[in-house]
Amino acid sequence: MKIAIVGTGYVGLVSGTCFAEMGVDVTCVDVDRQKIEKLQQGIIPIYEPGLETLVLKNHREGRLHFTTDLTACLNDVEIVFSAVGTPPDEDGSADLSYVLQVARTIGQNLNKYVVVVTKSTVPVGTARKVKAAIREELDKRGAEVEFDIASNPEFLKEGDAVQDFMSPDRVVVGVETDRARKIMERLYKPFMMNNYRMIFTDVPSAEMIKYAANSMLATRISFMNDIANLCEIVGADVNMVRKGIGTDSRIGSKFLYAGCGYGGSCFPKDVKALIRTAQQNGYQMRVLQAVEEVNERQKSVLFDKLARHFQGKLAGKTVALWGLAFKPETDDMREAPATVLIRMLLDAGCRVRAYDPIAMPEAERRLGSEVTYCKDMYEAALDADALMLVTEWKQFRLPSWGVVKRAMRTPVLLDGRNIYDREELTANGFTYYHIG
Numbered sequence: 001m002k003i004a005i006v007g008t009g010y011v012g013l014v015s016g017t018c019f020a021e022m023g024v025d026v027t028c029v030d031v032d033r034q035k036i037e038k039l040q041q042g043i044i045p046i047y048e049p050g051l052e053t054l055v056l057k058n059h060r061e062g063r064l065h066f067t068t069d070l071t072a073c074l075n076d077v078e079i080v081f082s083a084v085g086t087p088p089d090e091d092g093s094a095d096l097s098y099v100l101q102v103a104r105t106i107g108q109n110l111n112k113y114v115v116v117v118t119k120s121t122v123p124v125g126t127a128r129k130v131k132a133a134i135r136e137e138l139d140k141r142g143a144e145v146e147f148d149i150a151s152n153p154e155f156l157k158e159g160d161a162v163q164d165f166m167s168p169d170r171v172v173v174g175v176e177t178d179r180a181r182k183i184m185e186r187l188y189k190p191f192m193m194n195n196y197r198m199i200f201t202d203v204p205s206a207e208m209i210k211y212a213a214n215s216m217l218a219t220r221i222s223f224m225n226d227i228a229n230l231c232e233i234v235g236a237d238v239n240m241v242r243k244g245i246g247t248d249s250r251i252g253s254k255f256l257y258a259g260c261g262y263g264g265s266c267f268p269k270d271v272k273a274l275i276r277t278a279q280q281n282g283y284q285m286r287v288l289q290a291v292e293e294v295n296e297r298q299k300s301v302l303f304d305k306l307a308r309h310f311q312g313k314l315a316g317k318t319v320a321l322w323g324l325a326f327k328p329e330t331d332d333m334r335e336a337p338a339t340v341l342i343r344m345l346l347d348a349g350c351r352v353r354a355y356d357p358i359a360m361p362e363a364e365r366r367l368g369s370e371v372t373y374c375k376d377m378y379e380a381a382l383d384a385d386a387l388m389l390v391t392e393w394k395q396f397r398l399p400s401w402g403v404v405k406r407a408m409r410t411p412v413l414l415d416g417r418n419i420y421d422r423e424e425l426t427a428n429g430f431t432y433y434h435i436g
């Protein structure tokens, strides 16, 4: 089977590589010439565990190709995926210009049947807009070419993307015809050998499933952050509360961790886009509005604790940050809570020393040289008045507290992800704050 994937970012590159690993002939397309040239030379533009080995192997074995020219492979494939970005517009709605651009290119060049699958996260109704754009371009040429559209939202998590793609909980595909359904079933069969979980729906439902899933996960996080803040006020411990409710099989234990806010390229923009879709249709998503509000407030929780500890006198203090990426095992800094926190610290006159195992080049590109980027976690703690754990990379879990304490000017630790043990830290002479 031959397919093309347009948009070679986190989703396009991972999906393309995993399909190739299953024997599919995949052409990954992107408008970013530099990115494609690097991939052709075996340089992987993003950090994702396990991805590099698979890209290199499948490229070497001739199943994974990279190009900037969709038209060169379009009439040679059975499926074209669109996995381009859908960033938030100024009003929070999803910007569909890249998605529709791809549709137009397809319409301008298509000569044979293909299934056009939207993998990007897009509002309900987008696949139909894609269909209309392709049809319009075909009509302009007077071309009578059959095609189908489908919606196949992606649920992979950055940091675990290859594993998620290879062993998905489920694959959701929205289709309009039996022909498209059969083609999609054939493509995904290798991933379903042990676990047949392909859910076929109509197209609008598939589009909504993605937003509903991300919004539900964001809701759980904001809910727990709200509970954590109340725990602090009334003298309960959110970690105990989490265990107490997570063991209820109706609730489950995932996404119940209080912290310093969710970030990343998906939750913030998808929650916003769903709120916006509702508004455009005369409906208010009240729960999601609160989810967003709680999350915005949560990003300043560590800063507020620090300010309270130093009675508001933060100017001239040195603050060390462990972790910058929005979550472990990724270099993605999009909407990372660390960026908001760093801005607040700098505005309050603090010096910021940071260490992240992978995301520092990307952080430096976004935040510039106002931050001191350190070569390891202990160097970041040097002469610090306080240390903040922002991203829970594994290597931060069991530090040599003696070394950290000797490096710091004052041993104040703010644990933004609740990974440390209060008793251990207190025994080691630290003043310890966590969330909730």
Ligand code: NAD
Residues within 6 Å of the ligand: 006, 007, 008, 009, 010, 011, 012, 029, 030, 031, 032, 035, 083, 084, 085, 086, 098, 101, 102, 119, 120, 121, 122, 154, 155, 156, 157, 158, 265, 266
């Ligand atoms: P990304 O920014 O990493 O990649 C998008 C790529 O599309 C870029 O390389 C860009 O150059 C390319 N592109 C833009 N316009 C193009 C065009 N006309 N032709 C060819 N290439 C073009 O984005 P991403 O994180 O991979 O996300 C892609 C989509 O998948 C978004 O809708 C996102 O919401 C969704 N999604 C992302 C994740 C995730 O974890 N990142 C998970 C599930 C779904």
